Amino acid sequence: MQLRTLELFCTIAEHRSFSKAASLHQLTQSAVSQAMQHLEESVGAELIDRSKRPLILTPAGKTYLGGLRGILRSYERLEQEVRSTSRQLSGRVSIGTIVSVGLSYMPDASEAFGRLHRDVDVRTQFGSNDRVFEMTAEGEVDFGLVSFPHSNKDIQFVLWQQEPMRLVCSAEHRFATQHEVSLSQLSGVKMISFDRGLQLRQEIDRCLAKAGISVNACMEFDNADSMIRAIQASRGIGIVPEAAVRRETANGSLRVVACRELRMTRPLGIIFRRSGRLSRAASEFGSLLLGRPLEAGKRLKSGSGKLTVEAATIEPETGSSVVA
Structure with a gap:
């Protein structure tokens, strides 16, 4: 055939x-x-x-x-692999990613990789966390970038980083002019939230409940980008990944609200298939993201894979990543 x-x-x-x-x-x-x-x-x-x-x-x-x-x-x-027997990398790298991670990290990573390997075509496919797992398991992409990574019979993962979660509000919100707020001030506050079906939302709710805080989720979205737009449009407030609001906090349309009691991170990971092996180009791109060689076939344990509101947060493993 x-x-x-x-x-x-x-x-x-x-x-x-x-x-x-x-x-x-x-x-x-x-x-x-x-x-x-x-x-x-x-x-x-x-x-x-x-x-x-x-x-x-x-x-x-x-x-x-x-x-x-x-x-x-x-x-x-x-x-x-045959083409890459020479020193110059070529071919294609296909990466599946959740929207918030792809928009926050892939542009810089792709630009940096392109400067090093001009003959490699890097393609990004967006999807939900479950969809990225599916794309990776079925071989539609070389590897995936997800939150709350975990292994299963088809997939293994390497922890990439623990991404800080921040309380942010629009420039018109009453919290915008406050130097700092306490966690108790969030109780009963109307908040723009992630969809309750997402693990990130469930972990945020769990962590807030652990601190005795119950908020009023007035709008829900299944991705960080839509949530950020809603916070801006409704003069609202929400808890979002820090990297997702860099542009908005830089131009002043959103403000990070200091709350020393609120210490949350979400785990981000690189997932890949148990069977087969990564191409040289895919392995090089993964290593660029990770800041150290991507060890295919080995799960690196670090942290619980849970959000936390406790004083001790989980830090990513040491290594120099150009984007993390």
């Missing part, structure tokens, strides 16, 4: 359309249809349900796609 046919099947599965796949691969729709018929004859099973619009994969097709993605990624890594 030709590699191009397998790539064509993946494109059809992604776009659920023969015509779209034909356009992307510069083929006629008839050629695409014939290629899929030959593929199904080769594997001895119907892979695509053509009676539905848009097209859907049969159960056999879904199983085939899951295994095929891993094979194609392995082949791509093999090609990259």
Whole structure:
């Protein structure tokens, strides 16, 4: 079976359309249809349900796609390793990331990596925490950047950093002019919050409850960027990752509210598949983020993976990262 046919099947599965796949691969729709018929004859099973619009994969097709993605990624890594036998790195690095981490850290990291390795194409795919785990496990990306990293049968992780969480408010909020607030002043306050289904929200609530504080979540969002916009628009207040509001605090549209009793961090980690190994380019990018060699195949234990409001916060491991 030709590699191009397998790539064509993946494109059809992604776009659920023969015509779209034909356009992307510069083929006629008839050629695409014939290629899929030959593929199904080769594997001895119907892979695509053509009676539905848009097209859907049969159960056999879904199983085939899951295994095929891993094979194609392995082949791509093999090609990259062969090309990288010379000193100059080349190829492509695909990174899955949650929105807040991608927007806060990837631009600087990609720029720094590009100065070192001009022939490597770095691509970023955004998704929820669960989606990044899924993309990584299925081989859609080389590795993922997530919050609250954990290992499972398919995934292992390296702790990247403990990112500070900050209480921030709009410039018009009553807390904006106060030099410092106490934790007790937050009790009953209307607050812009993360969606209650997110682990970050659950950990924030748990930590506040541990300190005897109950806030009034008046709006909820599933990502930090939307939450920040809402805090600005509603003249509100919320607890967000420090790196996510650097621009807003610099231009004065948001203020960091000092609260010495509020000491929260969220763990960020780099996740990768247990099976296979990272390409040289992916390993180099991960090492740039981490500030030390990315040790594929080894989980580095550091911290509990929980937010904390206690005096002792968990610090990241030592190392010089250009972005962390």
